[in-house]
Amino acid sequence: xxxxxESTVVREDTSTYxxxxxxxxxxxxxxxxxxxxxTVDIVSVTGTLAGLGTLTALGLLLVVMGLAxxxxxxxxxxxxxxxxxxxxxxxxxxxxxxxxWFLVGALVGSETLGLGFGGGLAVGLLVGAVGFAAxxxxxxxxxxxxxxxxxxxLFGLVFLLGVVGPEWSWSPASFPDSxxxxxxxxxxxxxxxxxxxxxxxxxxxxxxxxxxxxxxxLGAYLLVYLNAIAIIAVLVALVAFVVVKGFAPVTESVTVGxxxxxxxxxxxxxFSYEVVWPVNWPFLMNGASLFTDVTGVFPAIVGTAWLVVxxxxxxxxxxxxxxxxxxxxxxxxxxxxxxxxxxxxxxxTPSIVFGLFGAAFLVPRFTPQPQKSLxxxxxxLGFMLLPLVVITSREAMIAVPDEYRxxxxxxxxSKWQTIRSVVVPAAMPGVVTGVxxxxxxxxxxxxxxxxxxxxxxxxxxxxxxxVLDSFQLSLSPPFVTNPELTxxxxxxxxxxxxxxxxxxxxxxxxxxxxxxxWGTALVLLAVVLLFYAVGIATRQYFRSKLTYE
Amino acid sequence: MSETEPxxxxxxxxxxxxxxxxxxxxxxxxxxxxxxxxxxxAVEDLDVxxxxxxxxxxxxxxxxxxSVTALVGPSGxxxxxxxxxxxxxxxxxxxxxxxxxxELDGQEVYQDGVDLVELRKQVGMVFQAPNPFPKSIxxxxxxxxxxxxxxxxxxxxxxxxxxxxxxxxxxxERALRQAALWDEVEDRLDDNAMxxxxxxxxxxxxxxxxxxxxxxxxxxxxxxxxxxxATAKIxxxxxxxxxxxxxxxxxxxxxxxARISDQTAVFLTGGELVEYxxxxxxxxxxxxxxxxxxxxxxFG
Ligand SMILES: Nc1ncnc2c1ncn2[C@@H]1O[C@H](COP(=O)(O)OP(=O)(O)OP(=O)(O)O)[C@@H](O)[C@H]1O
Ligand SMILES: [Mg+2]
Numbered sequence: 024x025x026x027x028x029e030s031t032v033v034r035e036d037t038s039t040y041x042x043x044x045x046x047x048x049x050x051x052x053x054x055x056x057x058x059x060x061x062t063v064d065i066v067s068v069t070g071t072l073a074g075l076g077t078l079t080a081l082g083l084l085l086v087v088m089g090l091a092x093x094x095x096x097x098x099x100x101x102x103x104x105x106x107x108x109x110x111x112x113x114x115x116x117x118x119x120x121x122x123x124w125f126l127v128g129a130l131v132g133s134e135t136l137g138l139g140f141g142g143g144l145a146v147g148l149l150v151g152a153v154g155f156a157a158x159x160x161x162x163x164x165x166x167x168x169x170x171x172x173x174x175x176x177l178f179g180l181v182f183l184l185g186v187v188g189p190e191w192s193w194s195p196a197s198f199p200d201s202x203x204x205x206x207x208x209x210x211x212x213x214x215x216x217x218x219x220x221x222x223x224x225x226x227x228x229x230x231x232x233x234x235x236x237x238x239x240x241l242g243a244y245l246l247v248y249l250n251a252i253a254i255i256a257v258l259v260a261l262v263a264f265v266v267v268k269g270f271a272p273v274t275e276s277v278t279v280g281x282x283x284x285x286x287x288x289x290x291x292x293x294f295s296y297e298v299v300w301p302v303n304w305p306f307l308m309n310g311a312s313l314f315t316d317v318t319g320v321f322p323a324i325v326g327t328a329w330l331v332v333x334x335x336x337x338x339x340x341x342x343x344x345x346x347x348x349x350x351x352x353x354x355x356x357x358x359x360x361x362x363x364x365x366x367x368x369x370x371x372t373p374s375i376v377f378g379l380f381g382a383a384f385l386v387p388r389f390t391p392q393p394q395k396s397l398x399x400x401x402x403x404l405g406f407m408l409l410p411l412v413v414i415t416s417r418e419a420m421i422a423v424p425d426e427y428r429x430x431x432x433x434x435x436x437s438k439w440q441t442i443r444s445v446v447v448p449a450a451m452p453g454v455v456t457g458v459x460x461x462x463x464x465x466x467x468x469x470x471x472x473x474x475x476x477x478x479x480x481x482x483x484x485x486x487x488x489x490v491l492d493s494f495q496l497s498l499s500p501p502f503v504t505n506p507e508l509t510x511x512x513x514x515x516x517x518x519x520x521x522x523x524x525x526x527x528x529x530x531x532x533x534x535x536x537x538x539x540x541w542g543t544a545l546v547l548l549a550v551v552l553l554f555y556a557v558g559i560a561t562r563q564y565f566r567s568k569l570t571y572e
Numbered sequence: 573m574s575e576t577e578p579x580x581x582x583x584x585x586x587x588x589x590x591x592x593x594x595x596x597x598x599x600x601x602x603x604x605x606x607x608x609x610x611x612x613x614a615v616e617d618l619d620v621x622x623x624x625x626x627x628x629x630x631x632x633x634x635x636x637x638x639s640v641t642a643l644v645g646p647s648g649x650x651x652x653x654x655x656x657x658x659x660x661x662x663x664x665x666x667x668x669x670x671x672x673x674x675e676l677d678g679q680e681v682y683q684d685g686v687d688l689v690e691l692r693k694q695v696g697m698v699f700q701a702p703n704p705f706p707k708s709i710x711x712x713x714x715x716x717x718x719x720x721x722x723x724x725x726x727x728x729x730x731x732x733x734x735x736x737x738x739x740x741x742x743x744x745e746r747a748l749r750q751a752a753l754w755d756e757v758e759d760r761l762d763d764n765a766m767x768x769x770x771x772x773x774x775x776x777x778x779x780x781x782x783x784x785x786x787x788x789x790x791x792x793x794x795x796x797x798x799x800x801x802a803t804a805k806i807x808x809x810x811x812x813x814x815x816x817x818x819x820x821x822x823x824x825x826x827x828x829x830a831r832i833s834d835q836t837a838v839f840l841t842g843g844e845l846v847e848y849x850x851x852x853x854x855x856x857x858x859x860x861x862x863x864x865x866x867x868x869x870x871f872g
Binding site: 426435436568 | 701704707719763767
């Protein structure tokens, strides 16, 4: 490696140093995920890991890795391996480390040494300052590794020596009522492990890259990467939890075969055909009834579907129209800015306020006696959706390049035609994105439905909202009526709330009310995902027309 | 007929201007010059300001019909600005203020009651930067005629048997052939135009403009991104178009201006029209020393 050693364009084969550092990075990642798993009890803090107590094993790993990281720094400092460190690890790293070390110092000072609040603060500040100096003042290789390694070794020793054992708990005396807050090892230890894993992993990644620009890049990359994976893992865990809990109740006594399902009557031109479904899926197809084995949520699914459809039909044309006016016609200035602020405020308005509005203005409006109804629910949710549609449509239209408008104008095409055939199609993917986001929110809304749509917690299949069948034509105004729209009905989130609230389901033949609740939640999730899928397919369709291939 | 009376004719104007004394004399000299053919566009004392920036200074020139007029000059001297005045595209720039008069076939363009849609149908424009729509190649070409109602290929038209698909196909082919693009895109007319190369997009925009069949065609550097062969085809097209239409071309290529144009206008930095004459005269024996220096490449 003598002659070409200076070449930085072609990197030489992996050195021992790099191999060990790489191994440490890998271990840190594993430690990170172990910590993550421990937060949700997949790895038990009180159990064992590789033959040792979990905390002992994690502590051992931390100590070893902490020492290794410090060794990398020293080896680089002594020039045993060729690295490219800068003069200092930098202000950002120093600030973060001083914060971490301040916490450590403050906790040790006030709790372990029993110096109280003031003493803890003093010790914390002192230790924090030392941490800052140790990071900022030495050369980068020492500054990045020493504070990181020391932190990991400290945490490791705390676990290894049993200072914090599996049964450890801590009730801070400084709280007014000392019993009010208690930290258990189960809660604290995983976070300590995750934190130290990130810190050592970062330092090891820097060492692996030989510090300098490449080392910084790798260090940052590791942090961003682990962060992204952790977020995805948490999201997946959330959904998986609902699926696991809800799977059994939802799939109870599903049968597949010719003629096993319920019969649907389709009436066309006076003839009526009866179609028998080849699947019987009681939880999805039944309503509440004492005469069926499995109580289902069919009416609530129908209710949610109608609510979303109604709200979208109301909000999209109005919202897109308003966005067109605001973007293309209105003079950009004070007026549009005020409208913009107002729309944003409206979108962040709590949904119960919309519910109250619906209860006050919509509920008494459609029937002789004030009555909660599907129509009132649709309109309320539509108004909730409206601001988001306006905001996203407007943003999408502003993002349409002016070159398109110029090109169209230069061809002698009027403004409205330009909007219709160039601007709106180009903005369509953005509009759909807004609707997708909004539908996710309104499909899960409970509060406004409480006040505007009502309905029971268990609803029989016969009482579902038969909107399509109920349109009635007449020769006198309003020509079309639909009594179903003015009836109360139920929806999935609303039913979930009612079921969990009342806690009993014997009258409807439900024995395990919690399982029923999880089942409803799973179905709600699936319905929302279904709407998402439709939305994303629609967006893809519009997008494919705008781009090449 | 005009409410906003344009500034009156510059011939009676006193001679003091920002330009030097000699330039003023040459200006008066070429102003006397009579071009062959009827005047299509008469520009009189045109001033354009962008905010406080005086981008075009008292420009007057008559553009004869059925000929090619080239606009040359250094970058930033106001050629595109001048072009945009002719079909009032500058109205779309919020900060732009326009003084003076432009007459199309003797009718004032800058007066109240002018139908901008109609004006721009007659005075088409190809922009300096290609700006195809994010639609298929076919839809780009037929866009203008469809919006004008000249061809209808919509669902209703197809159902009622008034379908113009064949006419549309012929139009697409003719426009693309004129713009020397047909051979390259013949079998992907339904692909999105965003997938074309920069030079192809430039020719597509030209074809899109031709499809509307304007009387005046304004081209802002139509060949800036083209190879010599495509450039030659565009030049042929320009000369061909000039038999029927009025063509105004901005170009940075002096040889091109000399090859294709009948008369040439030289703008110099500061937004002045320094000389406007027969192309042969401009390139062989210009009145102004600055023009001679510019066209022979001595300064720019
Ligand atoms: N939209 C605008 N807003 C403000 N100033 C502008 C605008 N368009 C052009 N200008 C200014 O007007 C002057 C003339 O610009 P113009 O685009 O007409 O030049 P040009 O001769 O076409 O140059 P080029 O050969 O580089 O295309 C320039 O100084 C430019 O900065
Ligand atoms: Mg230009």
